[in-house]
Amino acid sequence: MAKDLQCDVVLEGGGVKGVGLVGALDVLSQAGYKFQRVAGTSAGSIVGALIAAGMPTSQIISTMQKLDYEKFKDGDALDKFGWPGEGLSLLLTKGIYKGQYLHSWLTDQLASLGVRTFADLRLTEPWAQALPPEKRYKLVVVTSDISRGRLVRLPWDYAEYGLNPDEQLVADAVRASMSIPYFYQPARLGSRYLVDGAILSNFPIDSFDDTNDWPTFGIKLSARESALMKINPVTNPVNFTTAIFDTMMEAHDRMHLDDPKTLARTMFVDTLGVKTTDFGIKPAQQKALLESGRAAAMKFLQTKQKTEQ
16 A cells, blocks of 8 residues: 655646546545645646545546536637627627636536635644744635736735635636636625736746755646757747747746656646636547646656655
8 A cells, every 4th residue: 555645736727638637636635645735826726625635646537527517618608700799798808708607617527625715724733833824725826917017926925816715616716817807707705816827837836945854846837848858939929929828937937847856746747738618628638638647746856756865
């Protein structure tokens, strides 16, 4: 039987590609790792919420295999009129899709595990008493407050909005984190607008660098070569603009990847060309992503074992 080990884990966002995260987590779990804390952005926050709530990786796999991803595109009546309706919906609500299906689905999944608010994910273990009170939670959800132009980590930062973190719904935080701009309507905290955490940090690997008792592992949804060697073509005004926005969104996380210590604790999952919003993903593609995640984690553990010998 696998020896019990401990780790914190940070999960990158990536829409439907998040299946790859589950494959990697499943291998870590089978290797004996117990997840103390989880941080995630977008899809990483969805998977992270289930892990933090105590759902076994085998159950997450079966749950996701039954999920109809097309239902995530939950537009309103205007969307029935094609792109003109979607354009009007975007103009009126700042997003084409409502994101309510995800919120309801996750609420039900968490309720089955006895989790509703962040109070249900409080850390009560003796080791956690060394953490600041606002950081004593099993889950950290990363989102972007575009009203204030800053990265927000929930539940850590709820106090900045005058809110008690213990009273806030976990599903609300995740819904904010997965709000891909223009694709989903933004979430709200009072008068503030929250969108996808990937705008500012899609891979918040430094979230738990406050303990030496166990390692923090990162799971990134890209092949290692793509993450380290990506080059944006700049040949015309369109890809020039794309390159600017790509740099704005990814420079923070790429800075972390320049650190050899970060590379040594990160698993790189090849997502096999699947796009973030490929909601028509086929079962065969899901299985391939799952196996790609497993392969990345197994390679990571083998390398880790060799370096420790």
